[in-house]
Amino acid sequence: MSVLEKTRTISLSETLSLTVEEIVKDYRTAFQSRQASLIGRKEVLSGKAKFGIFGDGKEVAQLAMARVFKPGDFRSGYYRDQTFMFAAGISDIPKFFAQLYAITDIDLEPSSAGRSMNGHFSTRWLNEKGEYLPQTKMKNSSADVSPTGSQMPRLLGLAYASKLYRENPALKEFTDFSINGNEIAFGTIGNASSSEGMFFEAVNAAGVLQVPMLLSVWDDGYGISVPAKYQTTKQSISEILKGFQRDENGEGYEIIKVRGWDYPALCNAYQKAEKICREDHVPVLIHVEEMTQPQGHSTSGSHERYKSKERLAWEEEWDCLKKMKEWMISESILSESEIAAIEAEDIQSVRQLKNESFKIYLDPIKSEVKILSDIIEQIEAEHPNFSEVIKGWRSELQRKSDPFRKDQMVLIHKILITVKGNFTPGIIRLINWKKEQDILNYDRYNSFLYSESEWSAVKVQPEPAVYSDSSPLVDGREVLQACFDANLARDPRVLAFGEDVGHIGDVNQAFAGLQTKYGSLRVTDTGIREVTIVGQGIGLAMRGLRPIAEIQYLDYLLYALQILSDDLSTVQYRTKGGQKAPLIIRTRGHRLEGIWHAGSPMGHIIHALRGMHVLVPRNMTQAAGFYNTILKSDEPALIVEVLNGYRLKERIPDNIGSFTVPIGVPEILRKGEDITIVTYGPCCRYALEAAEQLAEFDISVEIIDVQSLLPFDLHSSIVQSLKKTNRVLFLDEDVPGGASSYMMQQVLELQGGYRWLDSAPKTLTAKENRPAYGTDGDYWSKPGVEDIFRTVYEIMQETEPKRYPPLF
Ligand SMILES: Cc1ncc(C[n+]2csc(CCOP(=O)(O)OP(=O)(O)O)c2C)c(N)n1
Numbered sequence: 153m154s155v156l157e158k159t160r161t162i163s164l165s166e167t168l169s170l171t172v173e174e175i176v177k178d179y180r181t182a183f184q185s186r187q188a189s190l191i192g193r194k195e196v197l198s199g200k201a202k203f204g205i206f207g208d209g210k211e212v213a214q215l216a217m218a219r220v221f222k223p224g225d226f227r228s229g230y231y232r233d234q235t236f237m238f239a240a241g242i243s244d245i246p247k248f249f250a251q252l253y254a255i256t257d258i259d260l261e262p263s264s265a266g267r268s269m270n271g272h273f274s275t276r277w278l279n280e281k282g283e284y285l286p287q288t289k290m291k292n293s294s295a296d297v298s299p300t301g302s303q304m305p306r307l308l309g310l311a312y313a314s315k316l317y318r319e320n321p322a323l324k325e326f327t328d329f330s331i332n333g334n335e336i337a338f339g340t341i342g343n344a345s346s347s348e349g350m351f352f353e354a355v356n357a358a359g360v361l362q363v364p365m366l367l368s369v370w371d372d373g374y375g376i377s378v379p380a381k382y383q384t385t386k387q388s389i390s391e392i393l394k395g396f397q398r399d400e401n402g403e404g405y406e407i408i409k410v411r412g413w414d415y416p417a418l419c420n421a422y423q424k425a426e427k428i429c430r431e432d433h434v435p436v437l438i439h440v441e442e443m444t445q446p447q448g449h450s451t452s453g454s455h456e457r458y459k460s461k462e463r464l465a466w467e468e469e470w471d472c473l474k475k476m477k478e479w480m481i482s483e484s485i486l487s488e489s490e491i492a493a494i495e496a497e498d499i500q501s502v503r504q505l506k507n508e509s510f511k512i513y514l515d516p517i518k519s520e521v522k523i524l525s526d527i528i529e530q531i532e533a534e535h536p537n538f539s540e541v542i543k544g545w546r547s548e549l550q551r552k553s554d555p556f557r558k559d560q561m562v563l564i565h566k567i568l569i570t571v572k573g574n575f576t577p578g579i580i581r582l583i584n585w586k587k588e589q590d591i592l593n594y595d596r597y598n599s600f601l602y603s604e605s606e607w608s609a610v611k612v613q614p615e616p617a618v619y620s621d622s623s624p625l626v627d628g629r630e631v632l633q634a635c636f637d638a639n640l641a642r643d644p645r646v647l648a649f650g651e652d653v654g655h656i657g658d659v660n661q662a663f664a665g666l667q668t669k670y671g672s673l674r675v676t677d678t679g680i681r682e683v684t685i686v687g688q689g690i691g692l693a694m695r696g697l698r699p700i701a702e703i704q705y706l707d708y709l710l711y712a713l714q715i716l717s718d719d720l721s722t723v724q725y726r727t728k729g730g731q732k733a734p735l736i737i738r739t740r741g742h743r744l745e746g747i748w749h750a751g752s753p754m755g756h757i758i759h760a761l762r763g764m765h766v767l768v769p770r771n772m773t774q775a776a777g778f779y780n781t782i783l784k785s786d787e788p789a790l791i792v793e794v795l796n797g798y799r800l801k802e803r804i805p806d807n808i809g810s811f812t813v814p815i816g817v818p819e820i821l822r823k824g825e826d827i828t829i830v831t832y833g834p835c836c837r838y839a840l841e842a843a844e845q846l847a848e849f850d851i852s853v854e855i856i857d858v859q860s861l862l863p864f865d866l867h868s869s870i871v872q873s874l875k876k877t878n879r880v881l882f883l884d885e886d887v888p889g890g891a892s893s894y895m896m897q898q899v900l901e902l903q904g905g906y907r908w909l910d911s912a913p914k915t916l917t918a919k920e921n922r923p924a925y926g927t928d929g930d931y932w933s934k935p936g937v938e939d940i941f942r943t944v945y946e947i948m949q950e951t952e953p954k955r956y957p958p959l960f
Contacts, residue, residue: 162483164416168423172485178239178415179476179491180498182211185235186473187502188248189447192270196451200510200554201252204451205271207234209444210370212472213410215239216418217368220426221338224288224331226695228307229340230296231271232370236340242275242291245502249509256596258728260512263295265728266596272296276730277694282605282786284696286328288335294694295727297718300375301348303339305684305715308354309691309699311337311365315433316697320673322644329696336429337691339367344375344383350683350715357684358435359396359404365435366425370412372443377458390439398434406436412443413475444471517555520589524560525550527585530578531567538570557593561586600729601763602787609765609785610866615812617773617805628772629798631808632662635776636700638809639783640670643698646783649676650685650702650738659704660740660798662772682711686737690720693733698783706741706792707751713760720788721763734786736779740793742885743834745930749795750923752833755890757790758861765789765815766862770836773802774859777813784812794834813859816866820873824854827944828873830895831883832858835935839883842940849956851948861891864898871903878910879947885918885934892917911951916943 158173189206196204207214210232218239221227227236237243247261248270256266263274274295277285294306317323318333341351346369358365369389373380380387390409398404406428410421418440425436444467448455456464468474480486486494528546532539545563549555564586571579602608639646648663654677657664667675678685682703689701703709709716716737723733742752758766765782767789769775775793782789805811821836822843829839836857843853854873858865874880880899882892892915899905900913916935923933942960949956 162485165420168420170419175415175480175485176494178215179473179480180494181239182215182235182473182476183495184245184498184502185211185238187499188234188245188506191502191506192248192252193447193451195252195506195510201270202254203269204252205231205269205449206447207232207271208446209372209467209472210412211235212415212476213368213370213412213418213440213443216415216422217338217340219419220336220422221291222336223291224335225291226310226335226337226691227273227291227293227340228303228310228337228691229273229293230300230303230342230345231298232342233273233340234271237273237293240291242293243273245505246509249506250513253510253513255509255513258730262730264726265730267728268296268726269298272298272726274727274731276727278730278732282603282607282729282732284328287695288328288331294691295723295731297722297726299714299718300345301341301350302715302718303341304348304350304354305687306690306694306719307337307339307365307367307687308357308361308363308684309688309693310695311358311363311435311691312361312688313337313692313695313697314364315361316647316673316692317695318433320644320671326645326696333364333433334430336364336366336426339365341367341369342375343369343371343373343380343389344378346389347375347383350687353681353684354687355393355396355405355437357679357681357688360679362403362433363435364429364433366429366438367436368438368440370443371439371441372412372445374445374449374458376449377455388439388441390437393437396437402434404434406434408436408438410438410440412440413470413472415472415476415479442470446471514554517557520557520560521549521555524563524585527578527581528563528567531571531576531582534576534578535571535574542567542570557589560589600724600727602765603724603732603785604729605786607784607786609782609787609789609815610863612781612784612812612814614814615780615807615810617777617811618807619803620806623803623806625801625803627798628800628802629660629662629664631772631776631802631804632779632793633657633664633666634804634808635779636663637666637669639779640666640674642809643783644674645696646698646700647674647676647692648700648702648738649678649688651678651680651704653677653702658702662798682708683715686712686715686720686735689735689737690715690723690733693735693788694723694731698734698736700736700738700779703737703739705749705795706739706753707748709737709739709741709757709790710753712737713757716764716790717760721761723763723788725763732786733788734782735788736782737788737790738793739790740795742792742794742796743930743934744795745923745927746925747922750930750934752885752918753890754792754861754884754886755894758891758894761790761862763788764862765860767791767815767860768832769813769859770794770833770857771797771800771802773805774813776805776808777811778815778860780810781812781815789815792833796834815860816863818859818865818869819857820854821857822853822855824852824877826852826877827879827881827947828854828856828870828877829881829883829940829944830856830858830870830899832861833885835883835885838935838937839940842937842944845937845941846944849945851944851956853944858895861894864895865903868903870899871905871908874899874905874908878908880905880909880913881940881943881947882913882915883917883935883940887920888915888917890917911947914943914947916940
């Protein structure tokens with residue numbers, strides 16, 4: 153193509169012209185992407201990769217989206233977006249194959265370092281120290297997750313951040329994160345996934361908030377095998393969302409419909425959408441219809457099983473690459489033969505990149521096999537009785553064309569159990585080599601569940617609460633209010649939002665007066681929408697802000713538990729430290745009264761939220777200290793306040809805005825000699841009362857407040873108590889076998905507490921049923937002072953029946 157020809161412009165509309173060079177580049181990106189999909193599927197079917205899900209049939213719309221995606225913008229999308237990633241220049245074919253083969257090097261596979269299956273995209277916005285890189289200079293993609301629709305809550309937050317950066321003057325200086333809120337958050341979702349509740353919740357919230365969210369629905373008429381008629385009313389998401397269309401008051405969405413094979417129309421649609429979204433902060437929905445899926449949903453099946461012949465023929469006819477090619481020919485951009493020549497070149501280059509990627513994946517493993525084989529040969533010489541059999545296993549490993557690291561470990565295990573502890577020099581070499589590999593593999597597959605930066609929450613400098621004669625005695629809620637006030641004053645990036653948080657300052661008034669003082673962008677009411685309250689926080693935290701997202705009651709956290717579990721608590725892990733979201737979830741729970749106002753489902757919360765910190769302060773002072781600690785860290789946490797503690801009197805520490813309560817450090821609330829009660833939250837008070845009664849029977853109870861369930865007793869302090877008392881009771885308000893059993897496992901198994909016990913360890917918990925309403929309902933649902941007394945007394949009685957005669 154001559155220089156003149158390259159710069160020739162093609163008019164796509166009155167406001168949009170592209171050069172021939174730009175259009176051809178787009179086509180080649182899409183074509184190469186298609187090739188990658190075709191080859192990718194073959195790699196899976198031939199066993200070289202495990203699973204494949206690709207973006208074929210969705211290419212052309214993604215070219216148009218990439219055209220308007222600027223540095224500073226964010227994507228929150230799903231597994232179909234490979235062409236967008238390539239066209240935007242934030243991924244490429246080698247990275248695509250690196251993820252397909254699960255290469256664990258972050259430079260080669262920056263999305264997840266081999267942790268996520270293919271099609272799960274992200275960019276890295278932290279440096280090696282865990283510090284933010286300037287997001288406004290990069291094109292950013294938040295890390296994808298697999299549950300369909302789960303990109304939506306986070307998308308809302310990413311878009312809302314632009315609104316805050318634009319409207320809050322105090323944030324103007326944070327130019328690494330935003331330039332006047334000009335950044336768009338781009339969302340993508342499949343048509344079928346728009347059936348998910350969180351899709352509608354996020355769409356509504358973005359309309360209410362009027363945020364720059366540009367949401368594309370890739371509509372290929374199916375969700376795996378299930379057609380649109382089972383997914384969407386009227387089979388059209390843009391049709392049913394018509395009520396969201398902007399009206400003369402300017403509120404609502406701009407809704408655009410466009411066909412997925414029509415390149416000029418797509419480019420125009422995205423150009424229009426970008427302008428409205430970026431300049432006016434109006435959310436835009438682009439419904440991209442008539443997309444196809446040439447290879448079917450994924451490598452787990454073939455679409456011939458569920459698509460009719462007619463549909464398959466239609467998909468072939470309306471394939472977006474075919475149509476773009478036809479359009480290029482009709483516009484005399486390239487001739488058919490020129491296109492064919494380019495395609496032949498691209499097929500070659502993609503194939504070559506694939507081969508190189510596989511080699512890069514395999515070479516290090518093959519080198520390890522060589523080293524291991526050398527060690528094993530030494531072992532064969534040292535163990536003549538087993539040399540034949542070991543040699544056989546070694547040759548088998550060496551013969552494998554595509555060995556896994558797992559194969560090496562399986563073989564090492566077989567050798568070790570064969571030689572049965574005969575530690576010859578070769579065996580010692582083998583064990584040492586395995587130890588080295590264990591360290592490397594830990595780093596590959598287990599690191600970064602929590603922050604590994606210097607701002608890790610466990611590294612926050614302790615600062616004890618300081619009191620003086622003038623420290624006021626107030627209602628507990630006022631301690632929190634003073635803490636939030638100090639933090640809002642200290643850092644303009646701190647903000648709080650949730651149901652009833654703004655105008656009335658939350659249902660228990662810990663934010664009372666703070667909206668008046670700091671404005672409604674800092675202390676904000678939201679709709680009743682727990683999933684997107686959390687998502688809003690995730691997106692804000694990703695973009696450098698310090699949100700405190702409130703879930704009104706612990707019982708309603710369950711609505712958001714999925715997004716906390718799948719998204720927030722995996723951010724660091726699924727990017728191997730490439731992204732973070734230091735979001736605080738504030739809630740209140742445990743003991744009140746009633747089936748949905750007294751729950752304490754800590755067991756299922758802590759098991760779902762590995763990757764976050766879960767803190768259970770017994771009073772508001774401890775809670776305030778935890779808020780301060782987490783705000784000094786770069787990690788997410790859930791802080792569960794005690795629901796019936798807001799009116800209990802506490803003193804405000806003089807250093808209310810800075811003192812910290814260290815996480816993972818239990819506190820001894822009462823010293824004792826005979827039995828240890830391990831508990832947390834409101835149960836602390838009941839345990840203390842029971843201990844008073846037990847003291848009258850000469851039973852000396854030590855009470856430990858765990859305070860922090862994740863992490864749990866980092867310094868193994870509880871076992872020290874067991875060494876002294878030799879008896880233990882784990883107490884909480886969760887169901888039997890819930891968090892009490894977790895505490896038991898931590899203390900007896902991990903801390904080796906079982907060695908010190910003279911009596912069977914016990915748990916005392918709430919009943920299995922949800923807590924019933926009213927004083928009596930509570931009494932027969934949750935453990936109280938009498939239950940604690942009786943349980944402790946019985947434990948003591950078992951070993952010394954004479955000293956402790958029957959009472960009950
Ligand atoms: C919550 C959840 N449910 C089910 C699945 C399994 N699943 C993966 S993709 C998919 C279909 C999605 O269809 P659509 O949103 O139209 O996107 P497409 O794959 O067609 O682009 C389903 C059901 C999942 N990943 N997550």
